Amino acid sequence: MAHEATLPATLAASSRPVRSATTESHLARLTLIAVSLLFVALFILAPLVLVFAEALRNGTGEFLAALTDSDTLSSIRLTLLVAAISVPLNVVFGIAASWAIAKFEFKGKAFLTTLIDLPFSVSPVVSGLIFVLLFSSHSLLGPWLQSHGIKILFAVPGIVLATVFITFPFVARELIPLMQEQGTADEEAALSLGASGWQTFWYVTLPNIRWGLLYGVLLCNARAMGEFGAVSVVSGHIRGVTNTMPLQVEILYNEYSFVAAFAVAALLALLALVTLVVKSLLEFRYSAQIAASRRH
Amino acid sequence: MALTSARGWQFRQPSVLPGFGLALGVTLLWLTLIVLIPLSGLAWRSSALGWQTFWSLATDPRTLHALWISFGCAFLAALVNVVFGVMLAWVLVRYRFPGRRVIDAMVDLPFALPTAVAGIALTTLYAPNGWIGAVLAPLGIKIAFTPAGIVVALIFVGLPFVVRTVQPIMEEIDREVEEAAATLGANRFQTVSRILLPDLLPAVLTGFALALARGVGEYGSVIFIAGNLPYVSEIAPLLIVIRLEEFNYPAATAIAALMLMVSFAMLLVINLIQAWSRRRYGYGA
Amino acid sequence: MDVRVKDIRKEFSHLPALENLSLDIRSGELIALLGPSGSGKTTLLRLIAGLESPTRGTIYFGEEDASSKTVQERNIGFVFQHYALFRHMTVLDNVAFGLTIRPSGTRPPKAEIRRRALDLLDLVQLSGLEKRYPAQLSGGQRQRVALARAMAVEPNVLLLDEPFGALDAQVRKELRRWLREIHDRTGHTTVFVTHDQDEALELADRVVVMSKGRIEQVGTPDEIYDAPNSPFVFGFIGESNCLPVRVESGQIWLEDRLIGLSAPGEADGSARLFFRPHDIELVDGCGGCLAGIVVQSRRVAGTRHVEIEIGAGRARVEIEVPPQKAIGEASRLAFRPTRFKLFRD
Numbered sequence: 001m002a003h004e005a006t007l008p009a010t011l012a013a014s015s016r017p018v019r020s021a022t023t024e025s026h027l028a029r030l031t032l033i034a035v036s037l038l039f040v041a042l043f044i045l046a047p048l049v050l051v052f053a054e055a056l057r058n059g060t061g062e063f064l065a066a067l068t069d070s071d072t073l074s075s076i077r078l079t080l081l082v083a084a085i086s087v088p089l090n091v092v093f094g095i096a097a098s099w100a101i102a103k104f105e106f107k108g109k110a111f112l113t114t115l116i117d118l119p120f121s122v123s124p125v126v127s128g129l130i131f132v133l134l135f136s137s138h139s140l141l142g143p144w145l146q147s148h149g150i151k152i153l154f155a156v157p158g159i160v161l162a163t164v165f166i167t168f169p170f171v172a173r174e175l176i177p178l179m180q181e182q183g184t185a186d187e188e189a190a191l192s193l194g195a196s197g198w199q200t201f202w203y204v205t206l207p208n209i210r211w212g213l214l215y216g217v218l219l220c221n222a223r224a225m226g227e228f229g230a231v232s233v234v235s236g237h238i239r240g241v242t243n244t245m246p247l248q249v250e251i252l253y254n255e256y257s258f259v260a261a262f263a264v265a266a267l268l269a270l271l272a273l274v275t276l277v278v279k280s281l282l283e284f285r286y287s288a289q290i291a292a293s294r295r296h
Numbered sequence: 297m298a299l300t301s302a303r304g305w306q307f308r309q310p311s312v313l314p315g316f317g318l319a320l321g322v323t324l325l326w327l328t329l330i331v332l333i334p335l336s337g338l339a340w341r342s343s344a345l346g347w348q349t350f351w352s353l354a355t356d357p358r359t360l361h362a363l364w365i366s367f368g369c370a371f372l373a374a375l376v377n378v379v380f381g382v383m384l385a386w387v388l389v390r391y392r393f394p395g396r397r398v399i400d401a402m403v404d405l406p407f408a409l410p411t412a413v414a415g416i417a418l419t420t421l422y423a424p425n426g427w428i429g430a431v432l433a434p435l436g437i438k439i440a441f442t443p444a445g446i447v448v449a450l451i452f453v454g455l456p457f458v459v460r461t462v463q464p465i466m467e468e469i470d471r472e473v474e475e476a477a478a479t480l481g482a483n484r485f486q487t488v489s490r491i492l493l494p495d496l497l498p499a500v501l502t503g504f505a506l507a508l509a510r511g512v513g514e515y516g517s518v519i520f521i522a523g524n525l526p527y528v529s530e531i532a533p534l535l536i537v538i539r540l541e542e543f544n545y546p547a548a549t550a551i552a553a554l555m556l557m558v559s560f561a562m563l564l565v566i567n568l569i570q571a572w573s574r575r576r577y578g579y580g581a
Numbered sequence: 582m583d584v585r586v587k588d589i590r591k592e593f594s595h596l597p598a599l600e601n602l603s604l605d606i607r608s609g610e611l612i613a614l615l616g617p618s619g620s621g622k623t624t625l626l627r628l629i630a631g632l633e634s635p636t637r638g639t640i641y642f643g644e645e646d647a648s649s650k651t652v653q654e655r656n657i658g659f660v661f662q663h664y665a666l667f668r669h670m671t672v673l674d675n676v677a678f679g680l681t682i683r684p685s686g687t688r689p690p691k692a693e694i695r696r697r698a699l700d701l702l703d704l705v706q707l708s709g710l711e712k713r714y715p716a717q718l719s720g721g722q723r724q725r726v727a728l729a730r731a732m733a734v735e736p737n738v739l740l741l742d743e744p745f746g747a748l749d750a751q752v753r754k755e756l757r758r759w760l761r762e763i764h765d766r767t768g769h770t771t772v773f774v775t776h777d778q779d780e781a782l783e784l785a786d787r788v789v790v791m792s793k794g795r796i797e798q799v800g801t802p803d804e805i806y807d808a809p810n811s812p813f814v815f816g817f818i819g820e821s822n823c824l825p826v827r828v829e830s831g832q833i834w835l836e837d838r839l840i841g842l843s844a845p846g847e848a849d850g851s852a853r854l855f856f857r858p859h860d861i862e863l864v865d866g867c868g869g870c871l872a873g874i875v876v877q878s879r880r881v882a883g884t885r886h887v888e889i890e891i892g893a894g895r896a897r898v899e900i901e902v903p904p905q906k907a908i909g910e911a912s913r914l915a916f917r918p919t920r921f922k923l924f925r926d
Contacts, residue, residue, distance in 0.1 A: 470663065470665060472661040472662075472663055472665035473665045473666075473667065475632055475652075475659070475661070475665065476659065476661055476665035476666075476667075476727075476730075477667075477678070478632070478651075478652045478653055479630060479632070479652055479653075479657055479658065479659035479731070480678055480679035480682070480730070480731075480733075480734055481653050481656070481679055481682060481683065481734060482653065482678075482679075482682050483653060486682050490678075490682065491667055494669045494670075495667070495668060495669050497669065575716075576668075576669070576714055576716065577668050577669060577714075577716065578668055578715075578716035
């Protein structure tokens, strides 16, 4: 007590530290955090939690039964098949496109980049429609395809095409800024040491971009498995044949089989969560490599 | 080499790296097959309609209503997302609190979650007997199966566009700028409203435009919650699907062509914002 | 306005950045805080500004205790190392900002604000650029806008953090002279931080040399250069040589030799001898001098720098000799400091 009474005046005066000039008051901060968290809770977290809650509402028995339904199983198989075809195709394309765009200077580069991004700005339904217009019996190609017995619309090829279109930019978009940032010095060094073009790509370029590539593949895959609008337009909704998981969710939901619908939805939500977790881990561990392409 | 560089016009600058021809060839081939041919098919089909048919299909009242609803709801949702998205980005960039990393990661959920899943989840949530709908119902607020439901779905879909566009720019704000404002006598509110927010304007506008563009074309998450009443809560992409199911290809084509034009216009607007931002602010959002 | 810093201590997460430091800054003075990075000079500047609050101690503006005032209330002008211009505002709006945000009671009318901002732009020689945006200016121009902006609020004291640090050498020199002119014309009390001794010595009325959170010496540039009061200042300012010596009955010894320098009144014991490379005279033969083997000889502009190894300890010193003097490597050279200073260990 005696000590406190004899505190020098200067110490007493500065015991109220002047608030930092670059932050808000405590109250403002708490309010902003609270409002933001509430917003995220209402619009993002609540739907996610609800999916699992509804799927498990009647216990795990019914959940598993819903998933082992034969139509549902075939929708899962189809979704995996579509992703297994379209993702690798877009990986090859993405690497080729980013190699050409990031490592070389040529006329019309900016325009080419815009064209690659195009599918992002087209409505999914329009994306589906363009393939319908191309392959339907009213189209130029339609009658020819029909006479040769090739079925594209309302069949797996149409679904794959629509998915490839929708997921077209994902890999290239992640890789282009990354490869641009890394420049060409490493490759030039490898070439000067006598490596061939493929060796240079395999031993120098690919290791440099592998995490960015994985990140792009992840996003591409999530979208490929989850695409609804475009696939819905080209699939024809044939049960057990051309229904992907998202379409199966729609059908079950419209038939009021809510638990079954949410069971399939939960599977897709799980895929989304895994995607987010791996994405966060990658961002955390390889932030420098991925930062360049952080923006979507 | 000497020959090509002697000419004034040159397709590409010389480089020792190999594989340009192969890489560009694969890119152009794939781009043409997957994107350009199908899209030009749409352009060709809609031009084959003839101007008069196209105009009468495009100005059909139901089409106009659907476009108006898609656009209006997307606009409202983008506005909401600008307010809360900027706030959320600020909180994530500036404050440290438990669970921040998780929230940051969850912002990307709308990118990763299939739209159909989001659609049925939001519908169940905001239906009169749902978790949130049941709270709002006694207050006389109906969300699901009304245009308000469309806005809710589009808020979900568009949020990451605003946050992820604004966040990196916010992270790069120089603390010195805020300190400079303070040394000149600005209180915190003045610093935020006159310095920080105007500085973020290009990024905010870009985020708004991206969310708007996505919202106008969105289908999966909306159709479950919208109620889909013609002239009231029927969105343009749904009308395309309906016309297709009626085998009314000309009408579907016309609406799709209109939407494609809207997409291109949005793309142009976004590029203009970025060009303006680079010139004026020295950064591209 | 004069500014007094009294017994200031500043800790960052319990590590002291400044220790019990006091400094009087006289009204109208141009003062430099000079020191290596980590010496605490920027922290001191930010404490005066109110951008940091001290762990202990008081800062007076005139007679008034400013310690508990916020940065906004202190009415200071601060120029940041990277200018911190508002990039969405024109040059004119940047300069006028401090006046336009004042509450309506003390805010000058619009036309008056504009006139004052234009006057200041004229003062910093940027007339005609008022409609530009910062992104459209060069580094030197941005720095001038930053200075005009800080002066617009008629600050009690003008604080500059490494004002020329981000500029290239040529622009730096120009702006240095120009800042002195501006100061002489406006008479603001000005404190600037620098790690460049040429800048401090050329520009400031008084220089504060800092090291490890303490003030080593305060004085005019002449005092600092000619009479450094610590080994640190001697070593930090200008070129210097240091030799371990011994004092015995008023005479200075290097190893087993008398070097012909006396230190009357100094107590016996070991010491360090400091002298500048140009404060020497060459001597022939050696009865009481420093002598050694030439290791290297380089012509630098108007003089010749000669590096010499002295004695069994092979201590290296560098001296300056007239360029016409021919000096072969491995030859022997003898000299004697004409000015020196002894520091006891």
